[in-house]
Amino acid sequence: MSLQNAFEAEFTKPSVFLDRNKIMPHYTPNVLPFREKELGDITRVVAAALRGQRPENLFIYGKPGTGKTSAARHVMDELSVFAGKKELKIRHVYINCRTHNKKYKVLLKCLREIFPSEPDKAFQGYSAAYLYEKLVGFVRDTETHLILVLDELDKVRDLDELIYSTTRSNDELPKGGISVIGISNNLLFKDALDPRTKSSLCQQEMIFPPYNAEQLHTILEQRVQEAFHPNAVESGAISLASAIAAQESGDARTAIKLLLRAGEMADEARVNKVTDVHVKNARSSVEQEIIMEHVTLLPEHEKLVLYTIAALTLQRKPIQTLSGTKAEGVLYSGEVYEEYERTAKKFKFNDPVSARWYREYINQLEMYGMIVTTQSGPGVKGQTRFIKLKVDAQKIKDVLEKEFAGA
DNA sequence: CCTCCACAGGAAGCGCAGGAGT
DNA sequence: ACTCCTGCGCTTCCTGTGGAGG
Numbered sequence: 001m002s003l004q005n006a007f008e009a010e011f012t013k014p015s016v017f018l019d020r021n022k023i024m025p026h027y028t029p030n031v032l033p034f035r036e037k038e039l040g041d042i043t044r045v046v047a048a049a050l051r052g053q054r055p056e057n058l059f060i061y062g063k064p065g066t067g068k069t070s071a072a073r074h075v076m077d078e079l080s081v082f083a084g085k086k087e088l089k090i091r092h093v094y095i096n097c098r099t100h101n102k103k104y105k106v107l108l109k110c111l112r113e114i115f116p117s118e119p120d121k122a123f124q125g126y127s128a129a130y131l132y133e134k135l136v137g138f139v140r141d142t143e144t145h146l147i148l149v150l151d152e153l154d155k156v157r158d159l160d161e162l163i164y165s166t167t168r169s170n171d172e173l174p175k176g177g178i179s180v181i182g183i184s185n186n187l188l189f190k191d192a193l194d195p196r197t198k199s200s201l202c203q204q205e206m207i208f209p210p211y212n213a214e215q216l217h218t219i220l221e222q223r224v225q226e227a228f229h230p231n232a233v234e235s236g237a238i239s240l241a242s243a244i245a246a247q248e249s250g251d252a253r254t255a256i257k258l259l260l261r262a263g264e265m266a267d268e269a270r271v272n273k274v275t276d277v278h279v280k281n282a283r284s285s286v287e288q289e290i291i292m293e294h295v296t297l298l299p300e301h302e303k304l305v306l307y308t309i310a311a312l313t314l315q316r317k318p319i320q321t322l323s324g325t326k327a328e329g330v331l332y333s334g335e336v337y338e339e340y341e342r343t344a345k346k347f348k349f350n351d352p353v354s355a356r357w358y359r360e361y362i363n364q365l366e367m368y369g370m371i372v373t374t375q376s377g378p379g380v381k382g383q384t385r386f387i388k389l390k391v392d393a394q395k396i397k398d399v400l401e402k403e404f405a406g407a
Numbered sequence: 408c409c410t411c412c413a414c415a416g417g418a419a420g421c422g423c424a425g426g427a428g429t
Numbered sequence: 430a431c432t433c434c435t436g437c438g439c440t441t442c443c444t445g446t447g448g449a450g451g
Binding site for chain 1: 438439440441442445446447448449450
Binding site for chain 1: 411412413414415416
């Protein structure tokens with residue numbers, strides 16, 4: 001009866017997973033199939049540092065989930081190991097520019113990586129010029145080849161200045177130097193750059209093409225071997241997952257996510273085999289997950305509108321016959337707006353948006369695929385739209401209720 | 408047929424934050 | 430560091446549309 005039994009049950013609960021970590025989205029595998037050429041190219045560029053030359057800057061771009069980050073990290077890790085063995089002065093710092101989206105933040109992150117022993121607040125509050133001098137000073141004094149791997153480079157606001165700084169620094173450095181490996185998934189981004197920045201950053205450039213279904217299949221098979229128990233995944237499941245991902249974007253990350261969810265679903269159902277049915281269900285689950293992430297990023301009042309729709313949908317249990325026949329879960333545009341006004345007040349949000357803007361929100365929610373609307377045909381007075389929720393009402397309500405309460 | 412209803416969605420304009428220009 | 434400008438979220442006002450009802 002005790003919790004010990006519950007723990008025991010959890011502990012010994014059978015699972016299709018051998019090592020779940022190996023199939024998490026952020027796990028970097030140590031083999032990258034179909035990227036031999038790309039790995040070789042990156043290696044060739046950075047290998048200049050082994051000969052004491054400054055590697056040229058490299059710009060990598062390709063769609064999400066094509067292995068750009070994994071490839072760059074893999075090469076750099078290997079390079080560091082090799083350099084360590086040969087006692088060469090080569091360092092690299094990986095920085096994701098989504099969170100470090102300004103020159104200052106990049107410099108700061110960089111210094112903290114290089115001087116981890118300094119107290120937390122070191123460098124905080126110093127000017128960008130000071131940070132820059134400190135970094136250049138480090139490179140000069142130690143004659144290091146420093147390679148900055150800047151992921152999601154297009155997120156940096158003052159990129160021109162950042163690139164200019166690193167380029168200029170190399171003129172002041174007789175030995176050692178700073179190189180940049182830039183990574184972006186925005187293919188148009190390169191053309192919008194300042195010409196000087198562009199020529200500096202794109203001394204070398206590479207494109208990572210999307211994977212096709214066949215390649216995704218191989219990638220998944222290999223991951224399955226590491227992450228799942230032998231024979232725990234049917235080959236049909238792998239085929240379906242790779243087909244879905246290939247059709248959607250050639251994105252290895254969604255393919256992997258798909259199998260992860262499918263595995264979890266098999267565990268929940270307490271079966272020891274992952275089948276294509278699990279993958280099929282996982283697909284909608286992954287889609288819902290993406291939608292849920294999307295929901296939390298919506299503007300406040302758009303969330304309120306969506307919440308209202310969810311609440312009304314739940315409240316209207318089966319079929320309501322107030323004035324004729326209403327199909328299940330279908331709401332009038334007008335009644336939703338009225339209820340939304342009340343909801344907004346209930347949660348202490350000052351003045352609700354106008355009815356006009358509310359309609360704009362409805363259009364947006366439809367575009368996101370969270371609701372569908374249909375024109376009111378004969379049988380209803382006036383011209384209005386019927387609104388129907390396309391995602392799990394209870395889930396939406398729970399998530400948003402928690403959020404409103406927290407705020 | 409005309410009118411009212413209950414909306415849809417276009418046009419203009421307003422206040423604000425952030426980027427460009429100086 | 431200052432103003433200027435622009436884009437964005439939103440309101441106000443308005444015209445359009447399809448059915449209900451007299």
